[in-house]
Amino acid sequence: MFWRRGQFDRKPQTRAFCLNSDLEGYIQVNLRGREASGTVEPGREHEGLCEQIADGLRSFVDSDTGDPVIARIGRGQQLYPGISAENCLPDLIIHWDQMPAARRRAVSSPRYGSIPWPTPGRNPDGRSGHHRSEGFLVAAGEGIFPATRIEPAHILDLAPTIYQLLGVPKAPGMRGQAISLIRSGLGVRDSTPQSAP
Numbered sequence: 001m002f003w004r005r006g007q008f009d010r011k012p013q014t015r016a017f018c019l020n021s022d023l024e025g026y027i028q029v030n031l032r033g034r035e036a037s038g039t040v041e042p043g044r045e046h047e048g049l050c051e052q053i054a055d056g057l058r059s060f061v062d063s064d065t066g067d068p069v070i071a072r073i074g075r076g077q078q079l080y081p082g083i084s085a086e087n088c089l090p091d092l093i094i095h096w097d098q099m100p101a102a103r104r105r106a107v108s109s110p111r112y113g114s115i116p117w118p119t120p121g122r123n124p125d126g127r128s129g130h131h132r133s134e135g136f137l138v139a140a141g142e143g144i145f146p147a148t149r150i151e152p153a154h155i156l157d158l159a160p161t162i163y164q165l166l167g168v169p170k171a172p173g174m175r176g177q178a179i180s181l182i183r184s185g186l187g188v189r190d191s192t193p194q195s196a197p
Contacts, residue, residue: 015040016053025094027053050075050091056111057094063106063114071095144181153179
């Protein structure tokens with residue numbers, strides 16, 4: 001969010017704009033039939049513009065090291081296929097690399113030039129850090145494995161895990177699966193077929 005230049009120009013000729021976001025960058029195409037003053041046609045024009053924007057963003061690197069500043073770029077509907085309403089998801093989701101942005105002096109692209117960091121060495125909002133997509137789980141009690149690294153696990157696995165610890169059958173349609181926190185022979189094992197998160 002700190003790297004963007006200017007705010008969304010709400011004129012009809014704007015073809016794409018940045019949405020406010022936290023961890024990732026969100027880009028929305030000004031799509032006809034979806035946006036109030038949409039100008040980009042659905043189908044080929046929309047797909048082509050998404051590819052053009054993604055390709056341009058991938059051209060940016062750290063000005064000092066030459067390292068890419070983007071880890072990957074995803075499409076909203078591909079990353080979250082269970083969400084059917086197009087209006088809920090951005091067209092492009094930009095996952096930045098792990099380097100804290102405040103450590104960079106500038107990012108640059110051979111096509112688009114250089115963008116300096118606005119406050120070298122610190123974040124403009126004063127925060128010393130940000131969230132990451134990884135998390136941790138704290139659990140204690142009879143039969144729970146101590147100091148165990150849990151992987152792979154997903155946030156959708158928390159509710160089935162709590163159900164299992166309470167000895168309650170998993171609710172119909174609940175996504176995710178119980179995390180193996182309990183020693184063999186303790187707790188209730190869930191025999192319900194699991195769906196992928």
